[in-house]
Amino acid sequence: MTSDKPPTPSVWTRPHPKRTRPALNRERIVAEAVRLLDDEGLESLSMRTLAVRLGTAATSLYRHVTSKDELIELVVDELYGELDVPDPAAEWRAPLAGCARSLRAMILRHPWAASVLGQVGLAELGPNLAHQSARQLALFHAAGFPPGEAERAMDGLLAYVIGMGVSEAAYLSLLVRTGQTEHPRELRDGTFDYGLDRYLDGLQARLAAL
Amino acid sequence: MTSDKPPTPSVWTRPHPKRTRPALNRERIVAEAVRLLDDEGLESLSMRTLAVRLGTAATSLYRHVTSKDELIELVVDELYGELDVPDPAAEWRAPLAGCARSLRAMILRHPWAASVLGQVGLAELGPNLAHQSARQLALFHAAGFPPGEAERAMDGLLAYVIGMGVSEAAYLSLLVRTGQTEHPRELRDGTFDYGLDRYLDGLQARLAAL
DNA sequence: ATCCACTTGCGTACAGTGTTCGCATATGCG
């Protein structure tokens, strides 16, 4: 067993022909964290379980991420990368509604996001959040809101969508916990659209009064 | 040291003259938990630290509360008990705004509530939540919303306030973490009122079209 | 090739968590 390495190893016996592994890096860690959260939920995310999925040890993760909190911030920014904010158009209402629905869809795709948003909020605005926020703001400017007011109109819309997502995720988890029958998705979509329409109506009235 | 108890102990040497303690019960536990959360924040709440404050052992709490999650649900319902929902009046707008501001004030009084709401949501509607929800719903009925629609209008308003609270709490905790200067309260109140007015305007337009 | 500075993986360990179990004590009731 001592130094039995072949002098000129064939391509096949060489320990790891090309690159041994995709190598551990921040992107891989964050991506796997999102997958783990989708599969198992928020309380199942621990540095150890995540490491097992990545085929490494828990402490290895700390070479690329300084803490679990930072990991969660990175995860949140990753989520914001999933949004696709529509381009501004002649009509402002449809793009804004699309923007809101895209955010809602993201939250429903990752129900644990509601809890995480409460913990970390919009976080230390990572690159994705910064980018998407700028695109969202452009929609409000295109709609005719003056520079100082567009931010407030946008904050209100985001607050509505996030609050709806938080309430809905909590309600769904309650149903799951009590094993109750599921609330039909259509009803929940209807409730969401109702409130969205009211808020957009309010924006419309405001634009008309400008 | 063996059986040296006095045969007829005086009132003063008796171990605990009257009632030894206020006795541990659910109310005292929940009340102290809220106080601990206000003082030290969400991540400082552990069964052990809470027990120390109550002068008992951690495991004693489990005689009155089945788990930490249940404790948090009880805490949330306690918070809802702090709301004071206005009575219905001839004019619907002021009571609704008061209702929203009361909820917002509660969240700002207990900034950790934003994170907790994300975890437990409106929870297994405890008595306080049930009571306040009924009062809130009455405001929408008094405003003229038909039975099926009042719930949706109410859900939208609550979602807006909760989402605003979540975003704001996260933003404030970010400022604290980075040691940055504080965002003046007036500005944040202004942003809140702006969105609130837009939503209420939307409700007004809807009522006019009924 | 040889050294060196530096990065990366990871085994060990520690303090702290929620929670279970079993024992001791208190309490109410016949």
Add this chain to the structure above:
DNA sequence: CGCATATGCGAACACTGTACGCAAGTGGAT
């Protein structure tokens, strides 16, 4: 008094996030 039941709690378990130090790899300068 005697007994059933409720309550307090010390010990222990499985698990968490993370600091530390050692080993192995990497890339450049000599």
